[in-house]
Amino acid sequence: MVDSRKSALVQLKEYGLCRYCLARQTGQASKKHVEKCHICRGLFDNLDPIAEKALAAAEQYQFDTFLVGATLATQFFEREDSLRARLKIRGKESVKGQLTRELGQRLARMTGRRVDFSRPDLAVNVMIDKDGNAEATAHARPIALEGRYTKKARGLPQKQERCPMCQGKGCNLCDNTGFYGDGSVEAILARHIAKATGGQAPRFSWVGSEDQSSLVLGKGRPFYVKVSDPHVRKPKKRRFSEAGITATITGVLDDVPDTQARFTVRTKIACTCERPVTGEDISKLKSLAGAEVKFESRAKVASKKVYSAQAKKTGDREFELTIKADGGLPIKQFVGGVEYMEPNVSGLLGAKCECATFDILSVQFQ
Secondary structure (H helix, E strand, O other), X not given: OHHHHHHHHHHHHHHOOOHHHHHHHHOOOOOOOOOOOOOOOOHHHHHHHHHHHHHHHHOOOOOOEEEEEEEEOHHHHHHHHHXXXXXXXXXXXXXXXXXXXXXXXXXXXXXXXXXXXXXXXXXXXXEXXXXXXXXXXXXEOOEEEEEEEEEOOOOOOOOOOEOOOOOOOOOOOOOOXXXXXXXXXXXXXXXXXXXXXXXXXXXXXXXXXXXXXXXXXXXXXXXXXXXXXXXXXXXXXXXXXXXXXXXXXXXXXXXXXXXXXXXXXXXXXEEEEOXXXXXXXXXXXXXXXXXXXXXXXXXXXXXXXXXXXXXXXXXXXEEEEEEEEEOOOOHHHHHHOOOOOEOOHHHHHOOOEEEEEEEEEEEEEO
Protein backbone atom coordinates (compact mmCIF):
# COMPACT_ATOMS: atom_id res chain seq x y z
CA MET A 1 0.00 0.00 0.00
CA VAL A 2 2.78 2.43 1.02
CA ASP A 3 4.88 1.51 -2.01
CA SER A 4 1.94 1.98 -4.39
CA ARG A 5 1.20 5.37 -2.85
CA LYS A 6 4.82 6.44 -3.29
CA SER A 7 4.73 5.18 -6.84
CA ALA A 8 1.61 7.26 -7.57
CA LEU A 9 3.30 10.35 -6.10
CA VAL A 10 6.37 9.77 -8.25
CA GLN A 11 4.22 9.44 -11.35
CA LEU A 12 2.23 12.54 -10.43
CA LYS A 13 5.42 14.57 -10.40
CA GLU A 14 5.98 13.51 -13.99
CA TYR A 15 2.83 15.38 -15.03
CA GLY A 16 4.01 18.75 -13.75
CA LEU A 17 1.04 19.78 -11.62
CA CYS A 18 0.60 23.15 -9.93
CA ARG A 19 0.24 23.22 -6.16
CA TYR A 20 -3.57 23.40 -6.45
CA CYS A 21 -3.96 20.42 -8.76
CA LEU A 22 -1.33 18.37 -6.92
CA ALA A 23 -3.01 19.00 -3.56
CA ARG A 24 -6.35 18.02 -5.08
CA GLN A 25 -5.01 14.60 -6.10
CA THR A 26 -2.91 13.86 -2.99
CA GLY A 27 -4.29 16.01 -0.20
CA GLN A 28 -0.73 17.26 0.39
CA ALA A 29 0.34 20.88 0.14
CA SER A 30 3.17 21.91 -2.14
CA LYS A 31 4.96 25.22 -2.69
CA LYS A 32 6.62 24.16 -5.90
CA HIS A 33 5.89 26.52 -8.79
CA VAL A 34 5.00 24.97 -12.14
CA GLU A 35 5.07 27.09 -15.26
CA LYS A 36 2.20 25.36 -17.03
CA CYS A 37 0.15 22.82 -15.07
CA HIS A 38 -0.83 19.67 -16.96
CA ILE A 39 -4.47 19.87 -15.81
CA CYS A 40 -5.44 23.52 -15.35
CA ARG A 41 -2.87 25.14 -17.68
CA GLY A 42 -2.26 27.91 -15.15
CA LEU A 43 -5.93 28.56 -14.42
CA PHE A 44 -5.47 28.47 -10.63
CA ASP A 45 -2.59 30.93 -10.81
CA ASN A 46 -4.96 33.36 -12.51
CA LEU A 47 -7.87 33.30 -10.04
CA ASP A 48 -7.78 36.95 -8.96
CA PRO A 49 -8.59 38.40 -12.42
CA ILE A 50 -11.35 35.79 -12.78
CA ALA A 51 -12.74 36.74 -9.38
CA GLU A 52 -12.74 40.38 -10.50
CA LYS A 53 -14.91 39.45 -13.47
CA ALA A 54 -17.27 37.56 -11.15
CA LEU A 55 -17.41 40.63 -8.91
CA ALA A 56 -18.24 42.90 -11.85
CA ALA A 57 -21.18 40.64 -12.75
CA ALA A 58 -22.37 40.43 -9.13
CA GLU A 59 -22.16 44.17 -8.48
CA GLN A 60 -25.09 44.77 -10.80
CA TYR A 61 -27.34 43.13 -8.20
CA GLN A 62 -28.55 43.65 -4.63
CA PHE A 63 -27.96 40.42 -2.69
CA ASP A 64 -27.07 38.99 0.72
CA THR A 65 -26.10 35.45 -0.32
CA PHE A 66 -24.58 33.97 -3.44
CA LEU A 67 -23.23 30.82 -5.05
CA VAL A 68 -20.55 30.50 -7.70
CA GLY A 69 -20.89 27.97 -10.50
CA ALA A 70 -18.57 27.25 -13.39
CA THR A 71 -18.72 26.01 -16.96
CA LEU A 72 -15.34 24.62 -18.06
CA ALA A 73 -14.20 23.45 -21.43
CA THR A 74 -14.18 19.66 -21.65
CA GLN A 75 -10.39 19.57 -22.05
CA PHE A 76 -9.91 20.35 -18.33
CA PHE A 77 -12.00 17.35 -17.29
CA GLU A 78 -10.45 15.07 -19.89
CA ARG A 79 -6.91 15.77 -18.67
CA GLU A 80 -7.80 15.22 -15.02
CA ASP A 81 -9.90 12.10 -15.73
CA SER A 82 -7.11 10.56 -17.81
CA LEU A 83 -4.55 11.16 -15.07
CA ARG A 84 -6.80 9.74 -12.35
CA ALA A 85 -7.71 6.70 -14.39
CA ARG A 86 -4.04 5.87 -14.95
CA LEU A 87 -3.07 6.36 -11.30
CA LYS A 88 -6.29 4.91 -9.87
CA ILE A 89 -7.16 8.09 -7.95
CA ARG A 90 -10.76 8.11 -6.77
CA GLY A 91 -13.04 10.15 -4.53
CA LYS A 92 -11.19 13.44 -4.84
CA GLU A 93 -12.54 16.92 -5.53
CA SER A 94 -12.79 17.82 -9.19
CA VAL A 95 -11.09 20.70 -10.95
CA LYS A 96 -14.49 22.38 -11.25
CA GLY A 97 -15.28 21.86 -7.57
CA GLN A 98 -12.05 23.44 -6.44
CA LEU A 99 -12.41 26.32 -8.89
CA THR A 100 -15.88 27.27 -7.64
CA ARG A 101 -14.81 26.89 -4.01
CA GLU A 102 -11.76 29.12 -4.45
CA LEU A 103 -13.74 31.74 -6.38
CA GLY A 104 -16.52 31.62 -3.79
CA GLN A 105 -14.05 32.36 -1.01
CA ARG A 106 -12.57 35.27 -2.93
CA LEU A 107 -15.95 36.72 -3.82
CA ALA A 108 -17.09 36.44 -0.19
CA ARG A 109 -14.07 38.47 0.92
CA MET A 110 -14.55 41.04 -1.82
CA THR A 111 -18.28 41.61 -1.22
CA GLY A 112 -18.75 40.85 2.47
CA ARG A 113 -21.59 38.51 1.46
CA ARG A 114 -21.85 34.82 2.32
CA VAL A 115 -22.09 31.67 0.24
CA ASP A 116 -25.42 29.81 0.38
CA PHE A 117 -25.62 26.37 -1.23
CA SER A 118 -29.36 25.86 -0.79
CA ARG A 119 -31.14 29.11 -1.77
CA PRO A 120 -28.74 31.89 -2.77
CA ASP A 121 -30.03 35.31 -3.77
CA LEU A 122 -27.56 35.38 -6.65
CA ALA A 123 -26.01 32.71 -8.86
CA VAL A 124 -22.71 33.74 -10.47
CA ASN A 125 -21.48 31.58 -13.31
CA VAL A 126 -17.93 31.67 -14.63
CA MET A 127 -17.31 30.29 -18.13
CA ILE A 128 -13.77 29.13 -18.97
CA ASP A 129 -12.80 28.21 -22.52
CA LYS A 130 -10.09 25.72 -23.49
CA ASP A 131 -7.44 28.46 -23.45
CA GLY A 132 -8.35 29.61 -19.94
CA ASN A 133 -10.15 32.77 -21.01
CA ALA A 134 -12.95 33.64 -18.58
CA GLU A 135 -16.30 35.40 -18.74
CA ALA A 136 -18.77 35.81 -15.88
CA THR A 137 -22.55 36.25 -15.73
CA ALA A 138 -24.99 36.53 -12.84
CA HIS A 139 -28.67 35.73 -12.39
CA ALA A 140 -30.81 36.50 -9.35
CA ARG A 141 -33.32 34.24 -7.68
CA PRO A 142 -36.87 35.53 -8.29
CA ILE A 143 -38.53 37.61 -5.60
CA ALA A 144 -42.18 37.58 -4.60
CA LEU A 145 -44.03 40.73 -3.63
CA GLU A 146 -47.46 41.29 -2.15
CA GLY A 147 -49.45 44.46 -2.63
CA ARG A 148 -52.82 46.13 -3.13
CA TYR A 149 -54.20 48.35 -5.87
CA THR A 150 -57.17 50.66 -6.25
CA LYS A 151 -58.77 51.57 -9.56
CA LYS A 152 -60.62 54.88 -9.76
CA ALA A 153 -61.07 55.07 -13.51
CA ARG A 154 -63.39 52.89 -15.56
CA GLY A 155 -62.37 51.19 -18.78
CA LEU A 156 -59.23 49.30 -17.72
CA PRO A 157 -59.38 45.50 -17.80
CA GLN A 158 -57.48 43.61 -15.12
CA LYS A 159 -55.39 41.41 -17.44
CA GLN A 160 -53.20 42.00 -20.49
CA GLU A 161 -52.13 39.98 -23.53
CA ARG A 162 -48.67 38.41 -23.51
CA CYS A 163 -45.94 39.98 -25.65
CA PRO A 164 -45.85 38.19 -29.05
CA MET A 165 -42.08 38.70 -29.35
CA CYS A 166 -40.94 37.04 -26.11
CA GLN A 167 -44.11 35.12 -25.21
CA GLY A 168 -44.14 36.66 -21.75
CA LYS A 169 -40.46 36.16 -20.87
CA GLY A 170 -39.57 39.86 -21.05
CA CYS A 171 -37.71 41.67 -23.83
CA ASN A 172 -36.83 45.18 -25.08
CA LEU A 173 -40.09 45.43 -27.03
CA CYS A 174 -42.20 45.08 -23.87
CA ASP A 175 -39.79 46.85 -21.47
CA ASN A 176 -39.15 43.48 -19.78
CA THR A 177 -42.77 43.24 -18.60
CA GLY A 178 -43.76 40.30 -20.82
CA PHE A 179 -47.00 42.05 -21.85
CA TYR A 180 -48.21 43.48 -25.15
CA GLY A 181 -49.62 46.98 -24.79
CA ASP A 182 -50.30 49.07 -21.71
CA GLY A 183 -54.08 49.29 -21.35
CA SER A 184 -54.70 47.19 -18.25
CA VAL A 185 -54.12 46.99 -14.52
CA GLU A 186 -51.69 44.12 -15.10
CA ALA A 187 -49.58 45.97 -17.67
CA ILE A 188 -49.38 49.15 -15.58
CA LEU A 189 -48.40 47.27 -12.42
CA ALA A 190 -45.90 45.12 -14.32
CA ARG A 191 -44.11 48.11 -15.84
CA HIS A 192 -43.74 49.93 -12.52
CA ILE A 193 -42.69 46.79 -10.64
CA ALA A 194 -40.15 45.82 -13.31
CA LYS A 195 -38.66 49.32 -13.09
CA ALA A 196 -38.58 49.33 -9.26
CA THR A 197 -36.88 45.93 -9.04
CA GLY A 198 -34.79 46.01 -12.22
CA GLY A 199 -36.33 42.61 -12.96
CA GLN A 200 -38.39 41.20 -15.77
CA ALA A 201 -41.52 39.21 -16.64
CA PRO A 202 -43.64 39.88 -13.52
CA ARG A 203 -46.18 37.08 -13.01
CA PHE A 204 -49.31 37.96 -11.06
CA SER A 205 -51.54 35.92 -8.79
CA TRP A 206 -54.77 37.84 -8.33
CA VAL A 207 -57.03 37.78 -5.30
CA GLY A 208 -60.26 37.86 -7.30
CA SER A 209 -61.07 39.93 -10.37
CA GLU A 210 -63.27 42.79 -11.51
CA ASP A 211 -64.92 43.89 -14.71
CA GLN A 212 -63.33 46.36 -17.12
CA SER A 213 -65.93 48.97 -16.15
CA SER A 214 -65.57 48.34 -12.39
CA LEU A 215 -63.89 50.53 -9.82
CA VAL A 216 -61.78 49.09 -7.01
CA LEU A 217 -62.10 51.25 -3.92
CA GLY A 218 -61.31 51.19 -0.20
CA LYS A 219 -57.94 49.66 0.65
CA GLY A 220 -57.82 48.01 -2.75
CA ARG A 221 -57.52 44.49 -4.14
CA PRO A 222 -54.61 42.35 -2.90
CA PHE A 223 -52.25 40.74 -5.39
CA TYR A 224 -49.05 38.70 -5.44
CA VAL A 225 -46.35 38.97 -8.07
CA LYS A 226 -43.16 37.02 -8.80
CA VAL A 227 -40.37 38.91 -10.58
CA SER A 228 -37.59 37.13 -12.50
CA ASP A 229 -33.92 38.17 -12.25
CA PRO A 230 -34.45 41.20 -9.96
CA HIS A 231 -31.47 43.52 -9.63
CA VAL A 232 -33.09 45.06 -6.54
CA ARG A 233 -34.43 42.66 -3.89
CA LYS A 234 -35.72 45.37 -1.54
CA PRO A 235 -37.31 48.03 -3.72
CA LYS A 236 -37.36 51.52 -2.23
CA LYS A 237 -40.27 52.77 -4.32
CA ARG A 238 -43.33 50.93 -3.06
CA ARG A 239 -46.16 53.19 -4.17
CA PHE A 240 -47.05 54.43 -7.64
CA SER A 241 -50.03 55.89 -9.50
CA GLU A 242 -50.98 56.00 -13.17
CA ALA A 243 -54.20 56.23 -15.20
CA GLY A 244 -56.42 55.94 -12.12
CA ILE A 245 -54.45 52.97 -10.73
CA THR A 246 -52.72 53.40 -7.37
CA ALA A 247 -50.71 50.45 -6.08
CA THR A 248 -48.68 49.83 -2.95
CA ILE A 249 -46.14 47.05 -2.38
CA THR A 250 -46.90 45.89 1.16
CA GLY A 251 -44.27 43.18 1.60
CA VAL A 252 -41.46 41.04 0.19
CA LEU A 253 -42.11 37.29 0.52
CA ASP A 254 -40.05 34.11 0.21
CA ASP A 255 -42.46 32.97 -2.50
CA VAL A 256 -45.99 33.44 -3.81
CA PRO A 257 -48.38 31.37 -1.65
CA ASP A 258 -49.15 27.97 -3.20
CA THR A 259 -52.77 28.01 -2.09
CA GLN A 260 -54.69 31.24 -1.98
CA ALA A 261 -56.38 32.07 1.31
CA ARG A 262 -60.16 32.46 1.37
CA PHE A 263 -61.39 36.01 1.05
CA THR A 264 -64.59 38.03 1.04
CA VAL A 265 -65.57 40.88 -1.28
CA ARG A 266 -67.95 43.73 -0.60
CA THR A 267 -69.49 44.76 -3.91
CA LYS A 268 -71.85 47.56 -4.92
CA ILE A 269 -73.95 46.49 -7.92
CA ALA A 270 -76.00 48.84 -10.11
CA CYS A 271 -78.91 46.83 -11.53
CA THR A 272 -81.77 47.34 -13.98
CA CYS A 273 -85.06 45.44 -13.98
CA GLU A 274 -87.47 44.77 -16.85
CA ARG A 275 -90.35 46.07 -14.73
CA PRO A 276 -90.77 48.76 -12.07
CA VAL A 277 -89.04 47.97 -8.79
CA THR A 278 -91.26 47.75 -5.68
CA GLY A 279 -90.66 47.99 -1.96
CA GLU A 280 -91.37 44.28 -1.72
CA ASP A 281 -88.53 43.67 -4.20
CA ILE A 282 -86.14 45.61 -1.96
CA SER A 283 -87.16 43.47 1.03
CA LYS A 284 -86.60 40.29 -0.98
CA LEU A 285 -83.15 41.46 -1.98
CA LYS A 286 -82.19 42.08 1.64
CA SER A 287 -83.21 38.48 2.41
CA LEU A 288 -80.19 37.30 0.39
CA ALA A 289 -78.08 37.80 3.54
CA GLY A 290 -76.99 34.36 4.74
CA ALA A 291 -77.82 32.64 1.44
CA GLU A 292 -75.60 29.92 -0.04
CA VAL A 293 -75.33 30.52 -3.78
CA LYS A 294 -74.62 27.35 -5.74
CA PHE A 295 -73.51 27.27 -9.36
CA GLU A 296 -71.48 25.27 -11.85
CA SER A 297 -67.80 26.20 -12.16
CA ARG A 298 -65.35 24.20 -14.27
CA ALA A 299 -67.71 21.23 -14.38
CA LYS A 300 -68.06 21.29 -10.59
CA VAL A 301 -70.71 22.65 -8.26
CA ALA A 302 -69.34 25.64 -6.35
CA SER A 303 -70.89 27.29 -3.32
CA LYS A 304 -70.40 30.90 -2.19
CA LYS A 305 -71.99 32.46 0.85
CA VAL A 306 -73.60 35.91 0.94
CA TYR A 307 -72.89 37.36 4.39
CA SER A 308 -74.81 40.63 4.10
CA ALA A 309 -77.10 42.34 1.61
CA GLN A 310 -78.41 45.91 1.41
CA ALA A 311 -80.61 47.24 -1.36
CA LYS A 312 -82.19 50.54 -2.37
CA LYS A 313 -84.25 51.80 -5.25
CA THR A 314 -82.39 54.29 -7.47
CA GLY A 315 -84.97 54.75 -10.25
CA ASP A 316 -88.27 53.42 -11.53
CA ARG A 317 -86.57 50.28 -12.89
CA GLU A 318 -83.16 50.64 -11.25
CA PHE A 319 -81.84 49.53 -7.90
CA GLU A 320 -78.53 49.23 -6.12
CA LEU A 321 -77.53 46.03 -4.35
CA THR A 322 -74.54 45.94 -1.99
CA ILE A 323 -73.40 42.52 -0.82
CA LYS A 324 -70.55 41.00 1.12
CA ALA A 325 -69.87 37.51 -0.19
CA ASP A 326 -67.17 34.90 -0.61
CA GLY A 327 -64.65 35.72 -3.32
CA GLY A 328 -65.33 34.06 -6.65
CA LEU A 329 -69.05 34.77 -6.90
CA PRO A 330 -69.74 35.71 -10.57
CA ILE A 331 -71.64 38.99 -10.12
CA LYS A 332 -73.20 39.40 -13.58
CA GLN A 333 -74.53 35.84 -13.61
CA PHE A 334 -75.74 36.25 -10.02
CA VAL A 335 -77.81 39.25 -11.08
CA GLY A 336 -78.86 38.09 -14.55
CA GLY A 337 -79.95 34.66 -13.42
CA VAL A 338 -78.88 31.47 -15.13
CA GLU A 339 -80.31 28.00 -14.87
CA TYR A 340 -77.33 26.63 -12.97
CA MET A 341 -77.21 29.37 -10.28
CA GLU A 342 -79.52 29.34 -7.26
CA PRO A 343 -80.52 31.68 -5.74
CA ASN A 344 -80.04 34.64 -8.08
CA VAL A 345 -81.46 38.18 -8.24
CA SER A 346 -83.65 37.68 -11.33
CA GLY A 347 -85.12 34.48 -9.94
CA LEU A 348 -85.77 36.06 -6.56
CA LEU A 349 -87.69 38.99 -8.07
CA GLY A 350 -89.39 36.91 -10.76
CA ALA A 351 -88.25 39.38 -13.40
CA LYS A 352 -85.26 39.68 -15.68
CA CYS A 353 -82.53 41.87 -14.13
CA GLU A 354 -79.16 42.92 -15.45
CA CYS A 355 -75.94 44.21 -13.90
CA ALA A 356 -75.10 47.62 -15.37
CA THR A 357 -71.85 48.05 -13.41
CA PHE A 358 -70.35 46.75 -10.20
CA ASP A 359 -67.67 48.28 -8.02
CA ILE A 360 -65.40 46.58 -5.48
CA LEU A 361 -65.67 48.32 -2.11
CA SER A 362 -63.34 46.09 -0.12
CA VAL A 363 -61.48 42.77 -0.27
CA GLN A 364 -60.60 41.05 2.98
CA PHE A 365 -58.85 37.78 3.76
CA GLN A 366 -60.74 35.48 6.09
